[in-house]
Amino acid sequence: MTDGLPAQGRRRLGREWGCPVPESGAGRFAGLGLDAAEEELYLRLLSDGGASARQLGARCGLAAERAAAVLESLVAQGLVERPSPGREQWTAAAPDVALEELLLRREVELRRARGRINELMRTYRRSPAEAGMAELVEVITGRGAIAELWRSLQLGVREQVRVLDKPPYVRRSDPETELALLGRGVEMRAVYESRVLREPERTAEIRSFIRLGERARVLPELPLKLAVVDARWALLPVSAGTELEHVLLVRPSSLLDALIGLFELHWSHAMHFPAPDTADEPEDRHHRLLALLASGLTDESIARQLVVSTRTVQRWVRELMDRFGARTRFQAGIQAARADLL
Template identity: 70%
Template sequence: MPGTGRFAGLGLGSTEEEVYLHLLSTSGGSVQQLGSRLGLTPEQVVDALEGLSGNGLVDCPPGQPPVWSAVPPDVALEELLLRREIELRRARGRIAELVRTYRRGRPDSGAGELVEVITGRESIAELWRTLQLGVRKQLLILDRQPHIRRSDPETELAVLRRGVSVRVVYESRVLREPERLAEIRTFVHAGEQARVLPGLPLKLALVDDRWALLPVSAGSELQSVLLVRPSSLLDALFGMFELYWSQAVRMPTADSGAAPVDRHRQLLALLAAGLTDESIARQMGVSPRTVQRWVRELMDRFGARTRFQAGIQAARADLL
């Protein structure tokens, strides 16, 4: 039975974990002694010791009766981890072969080798989680409706902690949803790079240079998605993301007490994201009249007669 404790990731069973942890804290013991201390049958102890011995975690010097003891963990666990890493690298090397076998067994191969349709919300959520767990270098996202509810935010935070570059372009309507905005700021604080645009053509996720995930059709619910593998189509999707990333503005932060220059940066970002004066006021914690006054200050600062002209001048001044 697989273990669920601190050594489960090393492939140790629950009884093996129990016996090993006990031996770490004692000078050792015979099969009978270990069974008595731990409430296990001799057969359970013998099975556990054989498994631990095979992994190099316990030792039994010659003697009567045999007395088992733990091998120092800094030596034993390091060697076991190394063996597991080698096994994982070998398994990763077999992925391409397994994928070919998978495709040959499907009746809709051919184009399906490059594009696969996944249906069902649970299947889509599980696929997305698997892709996040497997990402190595970068995760690129165009985020518009329909949204996948973050049922496990820790998965995405773990991606950021691993040093993966995460870049997301959000559709500006997300700035009108306080709960969603607070969630995004949590990820930005953890290292996500976030930008905003008034509108996006589709929802898209790009994982390393290996996969793309996008909806089959637009709609309010995500029922079917396309999984795109390396191809000219995948290259085009990467190019499209970079185009929208270059056009987007940085996700604004709400701070009504900021210095004038910082306040103007926030205001310009919100204006560029397409928000109304009322929405901007809610984001910055001020009244709509204050927003209108700040807009007038910007126009006066740049000698602009319209908001559009003020935006052009702000871009030239590197405020956007």
């Protein structure tokens, strides 16, 4: 046994038996949640190819019972496989699979913990005099910090996310995170500024979200970027032009209520996100054309979206005007709204 030996003696004994005892209490895999004994036995099994609990205990200076308990812990973490019936040989799982799986589990745990940090802030008090506004509104600075906060808020969502989506973007979109939210039943509602329709790849990505349950609408212009997570947090820029460097994190307050109201107002005025063509029927084509026109896109942008020429778009617009007996596009839009085509 090594528990009663000084650190130097334990290291010497470990080297004699071939066990890589770390220089301090934290081993090379401490970040994965392994203690020194677990790390020693796992590395020993990797080098030996298999051994009984008694053999491992003797080689690493542990009692057989202690070695067996450590091995059971390693089994629970997916790092060690129990002996087959009638045998005593414990074996190590392949590190490229076992350690990667353990690492992923730790990452998930850390993300969940990070998502709960804001809940803990409710109990935080710096001083009675400073407890007021400091708890309601917090300034977050730096692209990395903003991106990480947004990811943490998404991981902590319980019921719904509401977004006013307006360039510029802090980071590239993270479809995997949104897909995970949709997969666990989170309600996603987003109002996109029409500029997003000029980007075919982004448009296709949004439509993939829609197919999985996101409710999306579009407006020609939005006043600001905004994300509301449940009714607990809101994220918005400090001012126009600071989206990439400074944002406000707003907690439950009358300001948060006002921001939720702002989203709902724009949601009620927005048009449904244009759906891709499913047939060549005029009704389908006209419906999508109306949605794109209502989104404020030019004929050239609409042509790119529909993969046709600008002259074709202009001809279709003329067909719409003739269909509704309208003299202008505006009149055609009014008639289309009355016919519930928008």
